[in-house]
Amino acid sequence: MTDVAREAGVSLKTVSRVVNNVATVESGMAERVRAAVITLGFRPNQLAATLKSGASTATVGLVVRDLSNSFYSALATGAAGVARRHGTQVITATIGESASPEEEIELIFELCRRRVDGLIIVAGPGDHSVLAGEIGMGTPMVFVDRVPRGLVTDSVVLDNAGGAHAAIERLIADGHRQIGLVMDHLDIEPIRARFEGAKAAMREAGLLVSQAPTATGVRTPGGAAEAVSRMLDSNAAPSAIFCGNNRATLGAIEEIWRRRSRVAVAGFDNFPLAHLMPIPLTLVEYDASDMGRRAAEMLFRRFERHTELPEQVILPTTLIQSGIGWGS
Amino acid sequence: MTDVAREAGVSLKTVSRVVNNVATVESGMAERVRAAVITLGFRPNQLAATLKSGASTATVGLVVRDLSNSFYSALATGAAGVARRHGTQVITATIGESASPEEEIELIFELCRRRVDGLIIVAGPGDHSVLAGEIGMGTPMVFVDRVPRGLVTDSVVLDNAGGAHAAIERLIADGHRQIGLVMDHLDIEPIRARFEGAKAAMREAGLLVSQAPTATGVRTPGGAAEAVSRMLDSNAAPSAIFCGNNRATLGAIEEIWRRRSRVAVAGFDNFPLAHLMPIPLTLVEYDASDMGRRAAEMLFRRFERHTELPEQVILPTTLIQSGIGWGS
């Protein structure tokens, strides 16, 4: 910047003003400065500006687990749209589905060191109370999909129990009495809630929950396919399967299609192309990109109203029929 | 940091050393400093550190068009993995499929102002020669999927013409003589290359390219479905359709399934769940996440070897059969 000032024969401050489009600069000078900027290929250093002025970095952090999962990429898309409208960049930090709580906390601290204005986080398992300090010191955080343990903060979550409850009710209404459950790890809060919701619906209908074939800790479509395979081969083969998330549903579809079996499938999460799947599906649907949008909006609102009480939004789910039926 | 130094009764520099894990600090002092860090809730300001030391920001920018497209999210996932291994964060800037070239350039400049170490870019249409200055001044850029106009740089692209050529050849080998083409805008370089590859294959087989039903500028699955619909209703209805990208393929599948028509579909891009689609598909497949990975690796390599000549990688494609057939 000093070089630009010298080249244009003006002071540092004038260059600063031109670069920042402050109106009160004589046009001749401004022109000379602009010329110098171009010949020298000068790019203002946003970091230095931020440092001095104490202004915001116009950056928010997004901590998700895996962008190749359509749920997270929809979430990210929704959040990115809002950020864009606010002239803010998003640092997307992905942390594997199986990363440790410590890695997650460390990643969040790393983002704080980079002085992001705020964070949108899909929390993993583990205690998040250490983050209270950061939030108190002015880095707002909005939690999406999963509420953190040990922390009362802004959050946007789904009605997980309600959605699962509705799906099971539908299966029961369709005459199913033996329903298999395929779930991810129960220490993932929404998974636990879905599991509870599903069991509650079964109990209400007088089904014996303890006799329902159940697989937990299922992380991948492949794992889900295996779990379904075992269930269907067992003595107490279910006539319907409820899947706790999109990966489980995919695995169940694969296996049931492979067997050309007519087991009914219900699952949490809609996903792209579900409507073209070769078996009928009952899906608990919601708008993931809207979740991202709302979380981002909540964060930007929080920048203005630092002191207000944390807000918690619970988004409803809808039950839909999908898939293209059993074929001819 | 001054506060921490005062609290611990040491100098600024000692705090700096402790924070940066420099070994040569007496353990008693270090302990006092660490205690002060915790009581004061001190977080080092990475931005300030970068500014002074002139060190890297450990941040790379990723400019893609739409994360909700599985191609881009796979690309992002691949790149993010490499970045993570290098202790680097990724700023993912999305810019709509229909953003203007000016917006794109402005976005890239914005990232440069934030002093990213380098950029991975899916270039849109338009001239990119203005970026030569930035690259020359030390911000390496790797272009993925689309080579920029007016710039010789590192890039990772697909053998677009070859892939399309192979797909058309297959259709012709299957006996199709009337093949419809559904393409996105031809000013998108890879789309143009695919179009050329497809036409070349048709010419080589003695088909009249000028008589092939052709739709261009098709941006969405809905648009593709309409285009296919028009083709199938015309006098010269094709017996096979070649789609220039995943969105076009999806639209074609929808329409053909809706009609229960037995038109053959070939398309560029594999996509999640393609193998469960209700009609047979011939797909030009490649590894999008590998593209992201290679681009990122190329970028990190470039950090070490600033001066070497730009490198251009062309990844091969494979023809696969997908879908579950015509049903019973």
Add this chain to the structure above:
DNA sequence: CTGAAAGCGCTAACAC
């Protein structure tokens, strides 16, 4: 091994 001073690139005050 530790500390004092200087300065990274920029902007906020205040002069001029």
Add this chain to the structure above:
DNA sequence: GTGTTAGCGCTTTCAG
């Protein structure tokens, strides 16, 4: 309108 002087939070000399 414009220039000068500090100093953001940190690291880097280089002297103790």
